[in-house]
Amino acid sequence: xxxxxxxxxxxxxxxxxxxxxxxxxxxxxxxxxxxxxxxxxxxxxxxxxxxxxxxxxxxxxxxxxxxxxxxxxxxxxxxxxxxxxxxxxxxxxxxxxxxxxxxxxxxxxxxxxxxxxxxxxxxxxxxxxxxxxxxxxxxxxxxxxxxxxxxxxxxxxxxxxxxxxxxxxxxxxxxxxxxxxxxxxxxxxxxxxxxxxxxxxxxxxxxxxxxxx
Numbered sequence: 001x002x003x004x005x006x007x008x009x010x011x012x013x014x015x016x017x018x019x020x021x022x023x024x025x026x027x028x029x030x031x032x033x034x035x036x037x038x039x040x041x042x043x044x045x046x047x048x049x050x051x052x053x054x055x056x057x058x059x060x061x062x063x064x065x066x067x068x069x070x071x072x073x074x075x076x077x078x079x080x081x082x083x084x085x086x087x088x089x090x091x092x093x094x095x096x097x098x099x100x101x102x103x104x105x106x107x108x109x110x111x112x113x114x115x116x117x118x119x120x121x122x123x124x125x126x127x128x129x130x131x132x133x134x135x136x137x138x139x140x141x142x143x144x145x146x147x148x149x150x151x152x153x154x155x156x157x158x159x160x161x162x163x164x165x166x167x168x169x170x171x172x173x174x175x176x177x178x179x180x181x182x183x184x185x186x187x188x189x190x191x192x193x194x195x196x197x198x199x200x201x202x203x204x205x206x207x208x209x210x211x212x213x
Contacts, residue, residue: 004068004089008110008130011042011068012157016179017203018043018092018112020072020161023189026055031193033060036186037067039200045092045181047072048079054086061087068110077103084109092181094135096120101127112159116140121152131157133181138163142175149176166206173210 019036024046036044044060046053048071060069070090071083080091080103091104094114104111105128114135115121121132134140134148137160145158152158160172161181169180186199 002108004108004110005130007068007089008043012131012179014042015040015204015207016043016157016159017041017207018045018159018161018179018181019186019200020045020047020181020183021050021056021187022047022072022183023050024053024056024187025051026059028193029056029059030063032187032196033063035193035197036200037064039197040204041200042067043090044069045072045090046070047092048075048083049073054082054088057083057088058086061089070110074100076100080104080107080109092133094133096124096127096129098123098127101129104128114161118148118151121148121156125153125156131159131178134158134160134177135181136162137172142171142177145172145175145177166202169206170210 019041044067046056057069068089070088072092074091074093077099084107091109092112093100096113096115101111110130112131112133113124113129114133115124157178159179159181160177164180164182165185182203187196
């Protein structure tokens, strides 16, 4: 297991919530990063269809040494190399592409590909995925999570992404979801750092409440 994979497992054990910062600009990155990391997030994703995403990734990496920072919407091997060059550690995709996983593995990065079917899930794990992004979660359900986990290798991290809210996490967790990717309910362009900090705290409190229940 690589150092980054060990760090990923530690971050998942601490708080298995991925902050998806789609639309983040480099100018906002430090303040928005402070808001989510201050609330407890240790997994940060800047999708590549954001403005100057590689610069934001580099800024977040420099500022938050204790967090794992990477890119979302990574669609090809060249983008994996660009994220690596910017200091990124996570490669998150909406789909399963063996070439993306192979390049991430070559560079020692952590991969979280998007899957929706057992075929995709098993293929992604065989290609070296550290965890699976169930996407879009709006097309699935907690029952799908339960069914997938019944056949996947024990301990496979499965993270629903899409439409996740603090109140909606309970049913997914009861079905076995390891964590979640949190997008527009946490951050979207135009949402200030104070509001992001409040939303981040709500997600963290809701998740910790599930652990205590």
